[in-house]
Amino acid sequence: MDPQQYANNYQDFNSDRSGPPEIRPEEISFEDLIGTGSFGKVYKGRCRQKAVAVKLLHKQNYDAATLTAFRKEVHLMSKIYHPNICLFMGACTIPGKCVIVTELVPKGNLETLLHDQKIQLPLYLRMRMARDAALGINWLHESNPVFVHRDIKSSNLLVDENMRVKICDFGLSALKQKHKMLKDQSSAKGTPLYMAPEVMMFKEFNESSDVYSFGIVLWEILTRKEPFSHHRELEKFREAVCVKHERPPIPADCLDSLRRLIEKCWDKDPIHRPSFKDIIAQLDQVIIDAAMNDAKGREFWKKSFLTEQEVPWEAFIDALCNWSKSPTRTQCDKNSIDYLNIKCLKAILAEQPKSEGTGVDTIVNIEKFGKILEFFGPVPEPTPGHSIMDTIREVLSHKWFHGDLDTADAASRLNGQPVGSFLIRFSSTNIGNFTISQVVADNSIKHQRVSRQASKFVYQNVVYDSLIDIVLKNGGGLNGDIKLDQNLGVPNYKFMYLFCNVSGTSQQYG
Numbered sequence: 001m002d003p004q005q006y007a008n009n010y011q012d013f014n015s016d017r018s019g020p021p022e023i024r025p026e027e028i029s030f031e032d033l034i035g036t037g038s039f040g041k042v043y044k045g046r047c048r049q050k051a052v053a054v055k056l057l058h059k060q061n062y063d064a065a066t067l068t069a070f071r072k073e074v075h076l077m078s079k080i081y082h083p084n085i086c087l088f089m090g091a092c093t094i095p096g097k098c099v100i101v102t103e104l105v106p107k108g109n110l111e112t113l114l115h116d117q118k119i120q121l122p123l124y125l126r127m128r129m130a131r132d133a134a135l136g137i138n139w140l141h142e143s144n145p146v147f148v149h150r151d152i153k154s155s156n157l158l159v160d161e162n163m164r165v166k167i168c169d170f171g172l173s174a175l176k177q178k179h180k181m182l183k184d185q186s187s188a189k190g191t192p193l194y195m196a197p198e199v200m201m202f203k204e205f206n207e208s209s210d211v212y213s214f215g216i217v218l219w220e221i222l223t224r225k226e227p228f229s230h231h232r233e234l235e236k237f238r239e240a241v242c243v244k245h246e247r248p249p250i251p252a253d254c255l256d257s258l259r260r261l262i263e264k265c266w267d268k269d270p271i272h273r274p275s276f277k278d279i280i281a282q283l284d285q286v287i288i289d290a291a292m293n294d295a296k297g298r299e300f301w302k303k304s305f306l307t308e309q310e311v312p313w314e315a316f317i318d319a320l321c322n323w324s325k326s327p328t329r330t331q332c333d334k335n336s337i338d339y340l341n342i343k344c345l346k347a348i349l350a351e352q353p354k355s356e357g358t359g360v361d362t363i364v365n366i367e368k369f370g371k372i373l374e375f376f377g378p379v380p381e382p383t384p385g386h387s388i389m390d391t392i393r394e395v396l397s398h399k400w401f402h403g404d405l406d407t408a409d410a411a412s413r414l415n416g417q418p419v420g421s422f423l424i425r426f427s428s429t430n431i432g433n434f435t436i437s438q439v440v441a442d443n444s445i446k447h448q449r450v451s452r453q454a455s456k457f458v459y460q461n462v463v464y465d466s467l468i469d470i471v472l473k474n475g476g477g478l479n480g481d482i483k484l485d486q487n488l489g490v491p492n493y494k495f496m497y498l499f500c501n502v503s504g505t506s507q508q509y510g
């Protein structure tokens with residue numbers, strides 16, 4: 001196709017033939033109120049049988065010019081499709097009945113979620129959410145025409161049932177006050193907490209103002225605190241941010257990669273702030289750093305799967321074997337230790353994919369890999385010799401090792417077993433530590449921690465070289481419980497089958 005023909009077609013495609021998806025007022029029913037913003041109330045509702053979110057605009061008596069601008073923006077919004085942008089489904093633009101209909105995002109906004117300390121949100125998950133938001137904003141910034149969101153804040157990031165984030169409340173700048181300021185001088189709520197200095201100072205601004213706001217959101221996602229909560233007065237706040245360049249304090253234990261990113265995003269000079277393309281690339285690194293502490297593990301994942309958080313088992317194990325210079329699945333003999341190592345790692349690490357229809361049977365999730373490294377690491381230099389896979393095989397070869405098992409399941413496996421019977425499992429509360437569950441003298445079950453000190457294992461105040469060492473040296477025996485006796489290890493059949501060779505005889509099973 002010649003360039004002119006292409007340009008004509010492109011214009012045709014983009015020209016306004018159908019208008020915005022207009023929804024008639026009688027097609028919408030309102031249910032519960034789910035949120036209130038500065039220019040509308042948001043209700044759970046129903047439209048054409050589908051559960052939706054309906055924003056009913058506070059002000060309905062717009063002048064003709066504003067109404068035209070509103071219709072134009074609604075039309076532009078209807079052209080944006082991205083998994084990280086709340087789906088715009090239609091609007092009613094009849095004066096007096098102005099509403100916007102979008103998909104209903106079930107877990108509400110990120111601000112509420114972050115500030116509810118009862119909700120467990122590991123840093124890895126929070127960083128993945130930040131990346132989702134960045135992907136959504138990047139899409140707006142790379143759209144034609146460019147959308148500058150202008151109101152990036154945690155209450156405009158919605159969370160779906162899979163903890164994926166979607167941007168909402170973009171466009172509609174015709175209805176928004178140009179520079180929203182304090183509603184209530186006595187509280188920091190409603191202040192332009194996320195507003196870039198240049199916006200607050202009524203200077204020219206562009207996409208990089210969204211980057212500043214995202215920097216503040218990132219800080220909030222990191223700390224789960226309200227930014228600038230000590231500020232009460234708008235003028236002092238404005239001076240602090242715009243003149244003294246005050247920013248929220250980044251905790252000392254923040255990951256270096258994340259600290260650098262936040263500081264770049266809220267740079268006082270818009271020119272020095274990164275683009276969202278750069279932010280996404282940096283967040284890819286941060287997500288890996290947040291998912292695992294092990295330096296070699298991070299290096300491996302960054303080199304092999306930088307932008308992925310879940311990879312097919314086969315891709316993972318081939319990459320790991322290549323990286324650790326050990327024979328891959330296809331290179332090693334089915335009766336070799338290397339092959340057994342691979343089978344053991346698969347048994348402890350690989351999972352079924354959560355989403356269906358991916359065409360992949362088993363996957364490795366970065367967070368689970370990070371946990372396994374905490375339990376069995378640190379990962380040694382990638383040289384042939386004793387690898388973490390050897391350690392895993394050695395531990396799994398003992399019948400008393402049960403891996404992932406919570407307290408209740410451990411108790412049910414030990415119920416009715418002779419006094420002294422025990423099993424060892426991952427601690428479900430302290431990653432990297434183990435728990436020994438044992439039937440004690442009164443037939444009750446005692447659960448005791450094995451904690452890690454660098455590469456050593458501490459059980460009942462005695463330091464051991466390995467988990468196996470604790471059992472071989474008959475560890476324990478304090479406070480009325482019985483010393484560990486290999487023979488009283490409760491067998492875990494899940495791992496036992498790995499050590500049976502083809503003829504069914506047991507191969508080095510402890």
Ligand SMILES: Nc1ncnc2c1ncn2[C@@H]1O[C@H](COP(=O)(O)OP(=O)(O)OP(=O)(O)O)[C@@H](O)[C@H]1O
Nearest residue numbers: 034035036037038039042053103104105109155169
């Ligand atoms: N599609 C949706 N699904 C679920 N909840 C939503 C949806 N849209 C909005 N909400 C809820 O309603 C709240 C208010 O949304 P809205 O976009 O009107 O206001 P805001 O962004 O918080 O404030 P402002 O309009 O002042 O910027 C959100 O924070 C969210 O909790």
